[in-house]
Amino acid sequence: MHYWLKPVSYIAGLFLLIIPAVSAQQEPPARSLFDIPARNLINCPTANTLPRGCFDVILRVYPNGGILSGTDIGLSNRFTVGLSYGAEGIIAEHNPTWNPRIEFNVKLKLIEEQPYFPAMALGFCSQGQGSYSKEWKRYTYKSKGFYGVISRTLYFYRSSFGGHLGLNYSFENEVDNDKSPDLFFGFDSQINYNVAFNMEYDAALNDDASSSPFGRGRGYLNMSIRWLFSENLELEAIFDNLLNNRRDAKTFGRGLRFTYIEFF
DSSP states (O other): OOTTHHHHHHHHHHHHHHSOOOOOSOOOOOOSGGGSOOSBSSSSBOSOOOOTTEEEEEEEEETTTEEEEEEEEEEETTEEEEEEEEEESSSSSSOOEEOSSOEEEEEEEEEOOBTTBOEEEEEEEOOOEEEEETTTTEEEEOOOEEEEEEEEEEEETTEEEEEEEEEEEOSOOTTTOOOOOEEEEEEEEEETTTEEEEEEEEOOTTSOOTTSSSBOSSOEEEEEEEEEOSSSEEEEEEEEOTTOOBTTOSSOEEEEEEEEEEEO
């Protein structure tokens, strides 16, 4: 079913490992969103982390009136920790359905990006996306769980292009018993310093069990457009499940994400 994933991931890996980064000499420490590479695409992580002495506050609005809030803190230039919590039906005329617990995110960058070598990071994220199903004990889009990811960025004048490739193992498999490791890859492109376009593909190898009402074997193709409104505020329009991979969805999902960043 996923016979074409091997050559695609091989090509993506060659791109990340072989193509040198065209970058300027060492720049001053990041002091705004304009200076910090994307830490996530849409649902998938990159190898980038927040700089030391920095934190963000994120609000994501998703279908069925859901809101997910979270914050990340850069404890060092290579180590980020965060937590998140949310509910479905906050923007609605009925009582919200709260997620069962606070979720956590930890990311450690093992290798900084070099001219001929990509950045590499390991992490753990228990936060899935979308509404939480008590019956299936999982989010609509499974959390990444433990993951490893490599990232390569190329710079051209006031624009940049980043490629990302990762593997992960989610622990949201208690009911559907789909314990396969998963593969994801994608890219981000920043144009004219304040507009960015992101796209990712999650193969969802751990979300294609025929017994569940979720993935149907096509994987999840997602995209977003980001607008860096100011040095501290970023607005993002999200379009997920473009391949209509979910059995319980009639069309792709639409959402918004707001990111505020501050330094201390």
